[in-house]
Amino acid sequence: MFAERGVAGTSLDDLAAQLGVTKQTILYHFKSKNGLLVEVLGLAAAELVATLEEAAAVSQPGRAQVDEIARAAFALAVRRPDLVGLLREVSRLDQAHVTSVLAVLQPVVDDALSALSSGMDSGIFRRSDPRLILLSTYSLVTGVVADPVALTAVGMQLDVRAAVQLRSAVLDFLHTSLDPLHETGTH
Amino acid sequence: MFAERGVAGTSLDDLAAQLGVTKQTILYHFKSKNGLLVEVLGLAAAELVATLEEAAAVSQPGRAQVDEIARAAFALAVRRPDLVGLLREVSRLDQAHVTSVLAVLQPVVDDALSALSSGMDSGIFRRSDPRLILLSTYSLVTGVVADPVALTAVGMQLDVRAAVQLRSAVLDFLHTSLDPLHETGTH
DNA sequence: GGAATCCTTTACCATTTGGTAAGTGACCAC
DNA sequence: GTGGTCACTTACCAAATGGTAAAGGATTCC
Numbered sequence: 001m002f003a004e005r006g007v008a009g010t011s012l013d014d015l016a017a018q019l020g021v022t023k024q025t026i027l028y029h030f031k032s033k034n035g036l037l038v039e040v041l042g043l044a045a046a047e048l049v050a051t052l053e054e055a056a057a058v059s060q061p062g063r064a065q066v067d068e069i070a071r072a073a074f075a076l077a078v079r080r081p082d083l084v085g086l087l088r089e090v091s092r093l094d095q096a097h098v099t100s101v102l103a104v105l106q107p108v109v110d111d112a113l114s115a116l117s118s119g120m121d122s123g124i125f126r127r128s129d130p131r132l133i134l135l136s137t138y139s140l141v142t143g144v145v146a147d148p149v150a151l152t153a154v155g156m157q158l159d160v161r162a163a164v165q166l167r168s169a170v171l172d173f174l175h176t177s178l179d180p181l182h183e184t185g186t187h
Numbered sequence: 188m189f190a191e192r193g194v195a196g197t198s199l200d201d202l203a204a205q206l207g208v209t210k211q212t213i214l215y216h217f218k219s220k221n222g223l224l225v226e227v228l229g230l231a232a233a234e235l236v237a238t239l240e241e242a243a244a245v246s247q248p249g250r251a252q253v254d255e256i257a258r259a260a261f262a263l264a265v266r267r268p269d270l271v272g273l274l275r276e277v278s279r280l281d282q283a284h285v286t287s288v289l290a291v292l293q294p295v296v297d298d299a300l301s302a303l304s305s306g307m308d309s310g311i312f313r314r315s316d317p318r319l320i321l322l323s324t325y326s327l328v329t330g331v332v333a334d335p336v337a338l339t340a341v342g343m344q345l346d347v348r349a350a351v352q353l354r355s356a357v358l359d360f361l362h363t364s365l366d367p368l369h370e371t372g373t374h
Numbered sequence: 375g376g377a378a379t380c381c382t383t384t385a386c387c388a389t390t391t392g393g394t395a396a397g398t399g400a401c402c403a404c
Numbered sequence: 405g406t407g408g409t410c411a412c413t414t415a416c417c418a419a420a421t422g423g424t425a426a427a428g429g430a431t432t433c434c
Contacts, residue, residue: 005279009195011421023422025382033422088275091336092192098336109340131341132356136327138337143326149278149285150325153296154318169319176363198391210392212412220392 003085007037007093041097044086045104051076052108061115062124063178069112070137070174074167077145078158084146109134116178125178133177140170190272194224194280228284231273232291238263239295248302249311250365256299257324257361261354264332265345271333296321303365312365320364327357 001010001018012033016023030036055072059065077084090101116130143150144166145158156162188197188205199220203210217223242259246252264271277288303317330337331353332345343349 006193006195008193009279012423013421022383024384024424027423028381087336088334091334092196102336102340105340113341129352131343132352134341135331135337135343135353136356136360139326139330139334140323142334143330144322147275147278147326147329149274149289150322153289153292154300154321156318156322165316165319166322169323173323173360199393200391209413211394211414214393215410215412 002037002040003082003089007089037093037097038100041086041090041101042104044083045101047080048076048083048087049104049108052112056108056111056115061119063175065115066174066178067171070141070170071167073137074141074163074170077141078163081145084142087142088146119178123180126180128177133174136177137170137174140173189224189227190269190276194276224280224284225287228273228277228288229291231270232288234267235263235270235274236291236295239299243295243298243302248306250362252302253361253365254358257328257358258354260324261328261350261357264328265350268332271329274329275333306365310367313367315364320361323364324357324361327360 001015005014012023012026016026019026026036030039051072052069055069056065058068087101090098112134113130116125116133119125120127120130148158151158151162188202192201199210199213203213206213213223217226238259239256242256243252245255274288277285299321300317303312303320306312307314307317335345338345338349
């Protein structure tokens with residue numbers, strides 16, 4: 001509910017009703033609404049990091065690893081769009097929440113950046129700005145699952161067929177961005 | 188404020204304080220909070236559509252027009268990130284808001300889809316799914332300006348230099364996606 | 375059986391929130 | 405100058421919201 005309707009848009013009474021308990025039951029298990037939010041954000045960030053690290057551990061650094069991570073990230077986004085929604089929600093919260101979430105995600109981001117960077121150094125990947133690659137991929141993966149309005153605007157719905165298509169689009173973007181065989185995209 | 192903190196996260200008192208008036212002044216000019224929201228959404232959608240149509244009118248259909256529209260969209264997103272924020276906020280609102288905003292945006296989306304489609308038919312563009320092109324571009328443009336947390340995670344900030352880089356990334360994506368000279372990305 | 379702990383509930387409460395009603399001053403027509 | 409409209413304010417209000425306090429019920433331990 002935090003992800004779908006926003007933290008401010010979700011009252012403890014709404015939440016409790018959804019769970020079939022009273023608001024006080026929630027406040028018994030969690031210090032406050034903010035305390036609940038902190039734990040939810042922590043779980044979400046941890047799950048995201050775990051998924052990415054697990055995928056990264058499957059292959060050695062290189063194109064196969066990039067594919068593996070992208071697939072895992074996309075699958076997670078489709079399977080758990082609430083995680084993406086939460087991630088987006090963070091930017092509207094207090095700076096404290098931003099920094100605490102960022103602290104969890106930063107290592108995996110830095111790992112990805114350095115992996116891309118060293119891949120470019122060794123010639124496996126075409127040289128470009130790893131930050132742009134990462135940012136663009138993030139936007140592609142999250143934008144598609146977190147914006148149902150955009151999907152319906154182009155006349156699509158997030159079914160299995162669409163998911164496969166969208167995943168291909170993400171992977172294609174990574175391939176054309178990283179494959180040294182392609183020309184540089186700048187004109 | 189609706190875009191940054193969300194509609195639910197913005198009280199009329201917050202808004203009034205920001206404007207230096209009282210809440211009742213707002214309610215004098217607008218029927219209710221929802222009435223205000225409707226007008227704000229209408230203005231935002233109209234501005235978005237106007238910008239895109241204006242850009243589309245500069246060139247004839249083809250690669251130049253695609254570039255023109257993409258540049259205009261990106262410039263608008265950078266200059267008015269609140270428009271992007273509002274667009275994202277729509278999906279958490281009532282279905283009535285969704286449909287009314289969609290009604291304004293739908294024509295321009297359909298125009299874009301058919302322009303891409305006919306360009307593919309005539310061989311100007313490489314054949315692929317226009318919906319994916321549009322959706323991906325939308326994600327790229329909006330994701331980058333609407334997610335400051337992601338930007339800081341990769342160690343960037345949205346200054347002029349970064350904006351130019353990001354715009355190039357968007358344009359490159361469109362070029363490699365539409366240019367018939369490139370191989371198809373599917374592997 | 376009784377005590378204690380755990381979980382949940384019913385009662386409340388202060389504050390915030392969207393909204394109404396009734397004024398008040400400025401400006402304008404005549 | 406006087407009546408009327410416009411823009412805005414003060415004064416309220418009912419409902420919702422986050423949170424506290426206290427009171428059951430289970431379950432477990434002895």
